[in-house]
Amino acid sequence: MxxxxxxxxxxxxxxxxxxxxxxxxxxxxxxxxxxxxxxxxxxxxxxxxxxxxxxxxxxxxxxxxxxxxxxxxxxxxxxxxxxxxxxxxxxxxxxxxxxxxxxxxxxxxxxxxxxxxxxxxxxxxxxxxxxxxxxxNYTRESVRCCFFLGKAKAKIQTNTSCDKENCKTAIFRKIIANMQTRPPPNRVVRDL
Structure with missing residues (x-):
């Protein structure tokens, strides 16, 4: 070597x-x-x-x-x-x-x-x-933007038994609600 x-x-x-x-x-x-x-x-x-x-x-x-x-x-x-x-x-x-x-x-x-x-x-x-x-974070924002701007609402497929627009609106609201975090319920802290 x-x-x-x-x-x-x-x-x-x-x-x-x-x-x-x-x-x-x-x-x-x-x-x-x-x-x-x-x-x-x-x-x-x-x-x-x-x-x-x-x-x-x-x-x-x-x-x-x-x-x-x-x-x-x-x-x-x-x-x-x-x-x-x-x-x-x-x-x-x-x-x-x-x-x-x-x-x-x-x-x-x-x-x-x-x-x-x-x-x-x-x-x-x-x-x-x-x-x-x-x-x-960029991807999360892009996904949420799509939903919040309503672009995704038009693509929602609904069952023929429900009113199309009402069902789409309800589904869309549920999707948005599922994408948002909810703060924990307010707890009252008291001094003893």
């Missing part, structure tokens, strides 16, 4: 990984991908275990295991219908791995965050970061 070789990952200059990427569980998972018990049988990847898979993805990035990384991202994308409870983390992950092949994750998480009634929580703000929270 040439003495001037300063590439990380050589015998004289080993690859330095952060301690959080050097755990036994991460090593075991990576070995399960490198040396599967059966050819082509890899660990089950699901959004329900996003904490675990985020750490594995960071390790695959640090170790330049692009194929393993793509496999995990693809499996997460296949599990996109289960995004709801982890929408902020999934959006953050999709933006971190800026890859067109995982657009279902990005759009699925953005859809959940844009259409739900609740505002983005402080915890979700921290998870998302500035770029993602800006994207979410």
């Amino acid at each position: 040439p003495a001037a070789d300063v590439l990380e990952g050589t015998a004289s200059n080993p690859l330095a990984l952060p301690s959080n990427l050097c755990t036994a569980s991460l090593f075991t998972v990576l070995c399960d991908f490198l040396y599967p018990v059966r050819m082509g049988q890899f660990p089950h990847v699901s959004i329900a275990n996003i904490d675990h898979w985020e750490a594995v993805l960071k390790a695959t990035a640090a170790l330049q295991m692009e194929d393993t990384q793509q496999y995990i991202l693809q499996k997460l994308q296949e599990d996109a219908p289960n995004i709801k409870s982890n929408a902020a983390r999934i959006l953050r992950l999709a933006l971190d791995y800026d890859d067109n092949s995982i657009s279902n994750l990005l759009f699925g998480a953005l859809f959940v965050l844009a259409y739900r009634c609740q505002p983005i929580s402080p915890t979700e703000n921290v998870i998302l970061g500035e770029k993602a929270i800006t994207l979410v």
Whole structure:
């Protein structure tokens, strides 16, 4: 090996990984991908275990295991219908791995965050970061604008048994009500 070789990952200059990427569980998972018990049988990847898979993805990035990384991202994308409870983390992950092949994750998480009634929580703000929270807020405003301007009302399909205009108006009002958060009821605090 040439003495001037300063590439990380050589015998004289080993690859330095952060301690959080050097755990036994991460090593075991990576070995399960490198040396599967059966050819082509890899660990089950699901959004329900996003904490675990985020750490594995960071390790695959640090170790330049692009194929393993793509496999995990693809499996997460296949599990996109289960995004709801982890929408902020999934959006953050999709933006971190800026890859067109995982657009279902990005759009699925953005859809959940844009259409739900609740505002983005402080915890979700921290998870998302500035770029993602800006994207979410812009999308939420665009969606709400569409409803508040009445553009969506014309597209509402109603049952033939009800008065079209009255039904559309009632449905439209309910949609708007569902998109607004309500403050908790006022509680009177009295000094004892």
